[in-house]
Amino acid sequence: MNMISVRKVWKEYDDQVVLENVSLEVKEREFVTVVGASGCGKSTFLRMLLGQETPSRGEFLIDGKPLPDEPGPDRGIVFQRYSVFPHLTVLENVMLGLELERAPLLGKLFGRKRGEVRERAMAMLDEVGLHHARDKYATELSGGMQQRLSIAQSVIKQPRILLLDEPFGALDPGISADMHKLILRLWEEHRMTIFMVTHDIKEGFELGTRLLVFDKVRLDAQAPNAFGATITYDIPLHVTSHKVLEELENAKAQTERFTDGLVAA
Amino acid sequence: MRRLLNLRPDRSSRLLLGILPFVALLIVYLLASNLRLTENPNDKMLPAIVTFADSITQLAFHEDKRTGNVILWTDTAASLQRLSIGLALAALGGLVFGILTGVLPYARAALSPLIAALSMIPPLAILPILFIIFGLGELSKVVLIVIGVAPFVMRDIGMRVGELPAEQLIKVQTLGASTWQAVVRVVLPQMLPRLIDAVRLSLGPAWLFLIAAEAIAATDGLGYRIFLVRRYLAMDVILPYVVWITLLAFVMDLLLRMLSRKAFPWYQKP
Numbered sequence: 001m002n003m004i005s006v007r008k009v010w011k012e013y014d015d016q017v018v019l020e021n022v023s024l025e026v027k028e029r030e031f032v033t034v035v036g037a038s039g040c041g042k043s044t045f046l047r048m049l050l051g052q053e054t055p056s057r058g059e060f061l062i063d064g065k066p067l068p069d070e071p072g073p074d075r076g077i078v079f080q081r082y083s084v085f086p087h088l089t090v091l092e093n094v095m096l097g098l099e100l101e102r103a104p105l106l107g108k109l110f111g112r113k114r115g116e117v118r119e120r121a122m123a124m125l126d127e128v129g130l131h132h133a134r135d136k137y138a139t140e141l142s143g144g145m146q147q148r149l150s151i152a153q154s155v156i157k158q159p160r161i162l163l164l165d166e167p168f169g170a171l172d173p174g175i176s177a178d179m180h181k182l183i184l185r186l187w188e189e190h191r192m193t194i195f196m197v198t199h200d201i202k203e204g205f206e207l208g209t210r211l212l213v214f215d216k217v218r219l220d221a222q223a224p225n226a227f228g229a230t231i232t233y234d235i236p237l238h239v240t241s242h243k244v245l246e247e248l249e250n251a252k253a254q255t256e257r258f259t260d261g262l263v264a265a
Numbered sequence: 266m267r268r269l270l271n272l273r274p275d276r277s278s279r280l281l282l283g284i285l286p287f288v289a290l291l292i293v294y295l296l297a298s299n300l301r302l303t304e305n306p307n308d309k310m311l312p313a314i315v316t317f318a319d320s321i322t323q324l325a326f327h328e329d330k331r332t333g334n335v336i337l338w339t340d341t342a343a344s345l346q347r348l349s350i351g352l353a354l355a356a357l358g359g360l361v362f363g364i365l366t367g368v369l370p371y372a373r374a375a376l377s378p379l380i381a382a383l384s385m386i387p388p389l390a391i392l393p394i395l396f397i398i399f400g401l402g403e404l405s406k407v408v409l410i411v412i413g414v415a416p417f418v419m420r421d422i423g424m425r426v427g428e429l430p431a432e433q434l435i436k437v438q439t440l441g442a443s444t445w446q447a448v449v450r451v452v453l454p455q456m457l458p459r460l461i462d463a464v465r466l467s468l469g470p471a472w473l474f475l476i477a478a479e480a481i482a483a484t485d486g487l488g489y490r491i492f493l494v495r496r497y498l499a500m501d502v503i504l505p506y507v508v509w510i511t512l513l514a515f516v517m518d519l520l521l522r523m524l525s526r527k528a529f530p531w532y533q534k535p
Contacts, residue, residue, distance in 0.1 A: 052435055073441035082430035085437075087454045087531050096450065097440035107446040137531040150436075157440055 003028040003193060004049075004161075009058035010228070011044055017228035018044050022058070024212070024231060028160075031187055031194045033204035036214030040229040042197045045214065046165050049195060050077055062161075073097075076154030076192075080166045083150045084138040091134040093149055094121040097157040121156065127189075128152045128182060144175040148182065155186055162187075164196040168203070180207055211235040312501040320501040336490070337509070344487040345513070347403060348475050351410025355471075356464050358411065359418025364452055366419070367426025368444070377423070384416030389477055396482060406478040413474040414467045421463045422456055429455065458529040465521050468514055476510075 006024040010017070019041040026032060036042045047053045048060060051071045060067035062074075077083065084093055098117045100107045109117055125131045128148045133141060138149060147167055154162060164183070168176045184207065187194055198204050204211050213233035220226050274282060298311035312320075325337040332339075362380065366373040392409055399405035429452065437447045479488030487510055494502045526533055 050435070050439070071435055071438035073439060075439060077436060077439050079432045079436070082432040083436040085433060085451060085455075087529070096437070100437075100441045100446050100450065104443070104446070107442065107450040139531065153436075154439065159439070 002026065003063060005061040005064075007059050007061065009048070009055040009060065011041065011048065011053070012056045012228075016225040019055075019214075020228035020230050022230050024234075026193065026210075028193055029191060031184075031207060031209045032196070032212060033208030033210070034195065034197045034212045034214065035199065035201050035204045036229065038199065040214040040216065042214045042229075043165060046163055046195060046197050049161070050075055050163055073101075073157055074159055075161045075163060076157060076159035077163045077165065078147065078150045078154055078167045080169050084141075084146050084153065086137065086139040089135055089137055090130055090141065090149055091118070091121055091125065093138050094124050094152050094156055097153060101157075124152050124156045127186070144171050144179065147171065147179065151183065151186065155190055155192075158190065160193060162192045162194045164194065166197055166199060169199060176203070183207065205237060208237050211237055309498040309500055312504075316501045317505060320499075321505050324502065324505075339485055340487045340490050341509075341513070343483075343485045344475060344479065347406045347479075347486070348410065348471055351407045351475070352414065352464060352467065352471055354407070355411045355414035355418055355467070356460055358415045359422055359463065360456065360460050362415075362419045363422025364426060364448060364456060367423040368448055368452055373423070380416055380419050380423075384420060386412075388413035388474060392478065392481065401482040406475065406483070409474045409478045410471050414471050417467060417470075418460070418463045421466075422460060425456060425459045426452055458525050458532040461521050461525045461529075465518055468518055472510065472514055 002025040004024070004026040006022055009019060009022045011019040022045065034042045034045065044053065048055055049067070051068055054069050071077070085096070088096065095109075095114075095117050096107075098120060099109050099114075102113060102117070103109050122131065122134070125134055128151060130141075130145060130148055130152065133145065138146060141149060151167070167183075168179050171179065180203070183194075183196075186192070196204075196207065211233070212231050213235075214229045215232040216227055216229045217232065218227040294311065295314070298313055301308045301311050302313055321337075325335065328334060329336050362376065366376050366380070388409060391412070392405075395405040395408050395412075399408055433451055434447060437451050442450065475486075476488030476491070479486040480492040483489040487506055491503050491506050
């Protein structure tokens with residue numbers, strides 16, 4: 001059973017065609033990475049999945065039903081920047097999603113109920129390695145830690161779909177490696193379906209179970225906006241379960257230790 | 266020798282440099298006052314320090330023979346009451362309407378042109394209307410301050426809401442927030458320190474409107490007193506009152522700044 005169906009979707013602004021005739025079927029628990037040149041509509045595609053924008057033609061279906069036309073708690077999002085709340089501490093940022101669910105009027109919990117939510121948020125912070133920073137304001141964190149926080153904030157709501165819009169694009173390369181491990185672990189543990197837009201093709205290959213390339217098939221030098229982009233490559237990437245990768249790494253290390261031992265002897 | 270633009274005063278010389286112009290101004294005053302008084306001991310334009318001291322003692326520490334009140338404190342209490350009620354109402358109204366127009370496109374479409382038009386009316390031009398409608402009592406003075414200050418606060422807060430990154434409002438929706446929850450958990454808390462900024466900027470206009478209203482129709486208040494004693498050329502009262510008003514405005518500004526720093530540590534720029 002396909003979870004998400006995209007059927008002949010077009011997106012046009014006035015005389016500019018951004019996406020043309022995009023069709024796609026995605027199963028539950030896939031990790032879809034989306035790459036493409038800038039301006040090729042990959043972020044527009046993500047925004048339509050989010051419900052921030054609606055297609056001009058065609059439809060998005062989720063479990064066979066039309067996708068809601070506004071953002072909701074079933075689809076989490078992590079933007080490249082600005083998606084943590086500067087007036088809340090790290091812990092409060094993570095608690096927010098649960099508080100909104102349990103306190104319709106004030107969006108804030110007190111007393112014992114707050115304690116329960118706090119416990120869960122602390123566990124979540126542990127999971128993303130931000131436990132030590134829980135009482136800092138969100139903007140006091142470094143860029144990488146803010147992204148960890150933004151991820152934790154979304155994941156604690158247990159969304160079925162997690163959307164990532166170039167989440168590691170503004171980070172140092174060294175930090176990205178840690179973030180990759182983190183996102184793969186969360187993907188396994190929380191059983192989410194992930195869409196991740198990235199401008200880094202290597203990252204796309206490393207993380208995804210499936211790689212989509214958005215590109216323009218037709219180009220007209222006289223009217224650069226006349227044709228939109230569509231999915232030009234849809235590449236299945238099989239061995240990316242990080243558990244398998246880890247096993248391979250471990251096996252390799254073991255063999256190396258063994259051969260090193262032989263050489264030393 | 267380094268360039269002039271790279272030379273920075275240290276802490277103590279900064280303090281000294283700051284005080285210097287005040288001292289210079291005082292010396293100029295004393296010299297001019299002395300000059301005029303030696304020519305004519307009854308001159309009222311630039312009173313001597315002793316005259317000031319006498320008047321201040323009389324106003325601040327002795328009961329008025331006619332009313333039994335200490336004039337300076339009665340005036341101060343009356344003015345501050347009008348000013349704070351007016352500013353509080355303007356801030357509250359500005360916050361509510363600013364957030365409304367900032368968050369909801371429909372409210373913006375319906376209200377923004379009206380607010381923009383209203384904010385162009387010179388408040389003093391409608392002071393007579395206020396006196397006619399609300400009478401000569403406290404209400405008309407408070408309403409003048411509200412009318413003068415609220416449109417600015419509304420527009421300022423509306424713009425500040427617009428400056429919040431769109432990502433924040435999208436994100437909170439994906440965390441399950443309703444419109445109301447997004448306002449009370451994301452927009453409102455981030456607007457409060459900006460509201461303090463807006464009120465601080467409005468202190469000047471608020472005092473202007475207060476003194477104008479008191480000058481025209483009042484029986485007490487700092488503005489009333491200044492305009493009352495103007496008839497007697499009582500510079501020995503007017504000048505201390507002006508200094509006192511300036512001091513009050515300065516202290517209000519300082520308190521608001523301290524409140525912002527204390528209550529919203531995340532808002533302070535490094």
